[in-house]
Amino acid sequence: MHKPLIAGNWKMHTTIQEGVELVIKLRELLRGMDAVEVVIAPPFTSIYHLHFLVADSPIELAAQDVFWEESGAYTGEISAKMLRDVGCEYVIVGHSERRRYFAETDEDVNRKVMALLKVGLKPIVCVGETLEERERGRTIRIVTGQLKGALRGLGPGGIKDVVVAYEPVWAIGTGRNATPEQAEEVHNTMRELLYEEFGMDAAQDVRIIYGGSVKPDNIDSLMAQPNIDGTLVGGASLKAEDFARIVQFRHV
Ligand code: 13P
Numbered sequence: 001m002h003k004p005l006i007a008g009n010w011k012m013h014t015t016i017q018e019g020v021e022l023v024i025k026l027r028e029l030l031r032g033m034d035a036v037e038v039v040i041a042p043p044f045t046s047i048y049h050l051h052f053l054v055a056d057s058p059i060e061l062a063a064q065d066v067f068w069e070e071s072g073a074y075t076g077e078i079s080a081k082m083l084r085d086v087g088c089e090y091v092i093v094g095h096s097e098r099r100r101y102f103a104e105t106d107e108d109v110n111r112k113v114m115a116l117l118k119v120g121l122k123p124i125v126c127v128g129e130t131l132e133e134r135e136r137g138r139t140i141r142i143v144t145g146q147l148k149g150a151l152r153g154l155g156p157g158g159i160k161d162v163v164v165a166y167e168p169v170w171a172i173g174t175g176r177n178a179t180p181e182q183a184e185e186v187h188n189t190m191r192e193l194l195y196e197e198f199g200m201d202a203a204q205d206v207r208i209i210y211g212g213s214v215k216p217d218n219i220d221s222l223m224a225q226p227n228i229d230g231t232l233v234g235g236a237s238l239k240a241e242d243f244a245r246i247v248q249f250r251h252v
Contacts, residue, residue, distance in 0.1 A: 005230035006247045007039040008237025019046040025240035027057045051087030062090035068111035080119045094126045096169045106149025117158045124163045125150045131170035159202045165232045171212025180221045183210045187227035216245040223249045
């Protein structure tokens, strides 16, 4: 059994001051919490400042993206080493918003995963189908294709540091979450894929988390599913009380 992982993706929200206020509230609400791994992914501009604030708390930091090169003339980009330097443990890669607005491909995601593992950072690899793909019965094909693409060339040693996030595109920011059964079906299939590609240990160790309109009122039933090992939370992670309630999910 692995520790559940609850991560908050702040997306393009919060100034430094707003981030500080949110973290101060969260620290208070999550004092002593050690049953769950808690991660927040603020915008790049706040990470350095917040890393001092989370130092004595259960909260760890993630970035929302990375570029795969180590350094060089890549204006506007940030490397894995820089993210480690600033205090990150995790990095989200392949979020559907990046795939959609910045044309990220599975190959790009794969390069990012490799670059992160090389410096000891843990990738949170996002996969998920659109509504049209789901309605056409292509969910499993899309999601397993994205996962295979993201993990191509990875050895059994690297896989244990990977977190997989299933985020159906139609559930993101829409208030319409996948039902626990819908999410469980996809998670279960991905676990089988991990078993086939990387063996039993990987299938057991890799955490598969769900994202898409996770809220205080649906977290308990999502976490009751055997293959849901945590959640990736967008909107509700910007409200300290809501995020703390999600972290402190109840076993139903
Ligand atoms: P919402 O929780 O706002 O639907 O966002 C989910 C998400 O994209 C997390 O990465």
